[in-house]
Amino acid sequence: DIIASFDVNFVPGETYAVIASGLVGDPNTPFTLNVVEGTREAATSGDVDFIVNHGSTDAPAVDVIARGVATIVSNAAYGDVTDYITVPAAAYILDITPAGQNDQIVASFNADLSSLGGGAAIVFASGFLSPPTMDDPAFGLWVTLPNGTTFPLDVLSSTVEVAPEIASVATFPNPAGEYVFVDLQLKEATDIRMSLVDLTGRPVFRAEYDGLQEGRFLEKVPTADFAPGYYLLNVQTAGGSVYQKIVIE
Template sequence: MKITSSIFALALVLSACSDAVVNPAGDAVSSPDVEGQYELADIQRALDMTQGVAEFQVIHNADDPKARNVDVYVDGMRALNNFHYRKATPFIPLPTDFEVAVARQNSKSVDDAIAVFPFADLMDGGRYLVVADGVLPSWRFGPTDGIGFNLYPYLVEDVECEGVRMIGFHGITDAPAVNAVVRGVGVVGGDVSYGQFAEGCVPVGEYTLDVTPAGANDVIVASFTADLNGLEGQTVTVLASGFLSPPPGPTIALVVVYEDGTSKTISPLDDDDDDDDDDDDDDEEEEEEEEEEEEEEEGTD
């Protein structure tokens, strides 16, 4: 798997809540925001960490309702159980060579995996973001070439930033390449395509961020409030999430992730829904849709 480190000047934004922490000693510390169970402490003791160690933050941004909650295996051992959509882990120490398998929630073992991804020859001591994104093959999405379920790694290199370091990810499968336009400032991230990362250093302050198609800044796809006050010296990852034209599925939003695994979903300014609360309210409806779809598929076998 190729490690992409293309740099764009991108500013995307915002605020947060809290997740779980697993420290380098392998001790698991949970907080009330974490709904999935972390089993990394035992796994870290079983993995071969002698050939090199890197840190990984895993972010679930796959919009397919069938992958809304997943189980994650590392070298065949369950690492994340019922890992929720639009949630993240903190940075976790793992070997520089390992294999990740992803299964639907409530899987029995790694044999239930829907996708397997090898990671090899990563930088000893490096820090990586790993974003799960894309859709599974089904009638509702049609051909999935280029937008199939995948893991996107990104090496977080050391850079100097006197403001807020923003790392953005384009994770909307049905959206074109986009620009990020800060009102009163201009284009701060240009021509970013699906599956690409972009980053930049942004002064603290409050902004309105417009997402526009690349080359058409007068056409606003969505606008978001960007409050960067109090974040000087921090690194924040911001993911474009959801569907531009829901099939059905989650609508467009930004997912903000901090280094400690804290995450927050931000709705567009013209959306009357209430950020994370809207995600929670949709859980049961999407699970019911998923069950109905699976019953239909079984009936056609």
């Protein structure tokens, strides 16, 4: 069966990459093809050239930090493809954070590029920060080489899991209309910072709750003035963060 059809013009002699992203049948992040012109198949000896594609439909805009080296990607929103980045062929740890919030590491990956000297690659984010079901893939980073070889980067750590102070988190109704309830079960007393950001990384709601006690905490967040689409809820404690996708209709 045909999922979708697209008209594309390719220029003779040019090199392209075509990246599929989005969700089939989803009006907010529909299935699409991203055609990238001028893709490279090689780099200067000892270096690696690569572009980065943000393809995780429920993740906000992100920064990518080569730990101890530099921020290599800034404020990449869903669907963005960066310009080429050149780094020495070496082993790196890549930290993924919400854009401009580099103290909140969502996930860390081991990127051993030491064997790719003189080569090129496409690095893309895929999967869900908050998988809708157990069968849906979790957020990850993948690498594709010019010959088509594709492999995932090893996950070192992830704060997609519940923070240690939180026993459970639920949001309802979801999809939301005029409001959404955030229902937390706390294992111990804690302070909480809560934010809701859109897919560009723009915060639309922020609140702080100090001195919460063990047990249930229920908060009603008004959403009537927010544009329809996907949003990411971040609940942060001293021990970490938990993320959940919220759909506003």
